[in-house]
Amino acid sequence: EVVKKAQPWTVMCAYNKLNGDYCSEHKYLLTDILKEEWGHEGFVVSDWGAVNERVDGLKAGLELEMPSNNGLGDKKIIEAVREGELAERVL
Numbered sequence: 041e042v043v044k045k046a047q048p049w050t051v052m053c054a055y056n057k058l059n060g061d062y063c064s065e066h067k068y069l070l071t072d073i074l075k076e077e078w079g080h081e082g083f084v085v086s087d088w089g090a091v092n093e094r095v096d097g098l099k100a101g102l103e104l105e106m107p108s109n110n111g112l113g114d115k116k117i118i119e120a121v122r123e124g125e126l127a128e129r130v131l
Contacts, residue, residue: 043074049082053102055090064091070101095120098130 043051053070054063063069064086074080085104091097094105094113105113120126 043080044078047080047082050085051080051082052085052087053090055087062090062092062097064102064105065093065096065100067100075101095126098126 051074053066056063058066058069070084074084083103084101086097086102086106088106091102091105091113093116095116097105098117117126117131121128121131
């Protein structure tokens with residue numbers, strides 16, 4: 041309710057898992073509830089070290105990963121775009 045009323049510019053997703061999925065990669069939480077149901081138009085950032093699979097996070101609605109993996113996520117994103125697994129428009 042607070043997020044719906046306050047409409048913060050940034051929301052940080054939780055570090056933990058919900059029903060087996062990391063919150064930073066959880067489409068139901070980030071897109072279906074936060075963005076669509078609650079109308080959040082700001083950015084979603086991860087907690088430091090909270091992203092397990094960066095491409096999955098982007099697909100789920102995560103916009104910014106806090107640093108933690110020495111650029112490994114960047115390589116995975118480039119590869120996913122090249123292979124058609126991730127749409128360039130998501131970036």
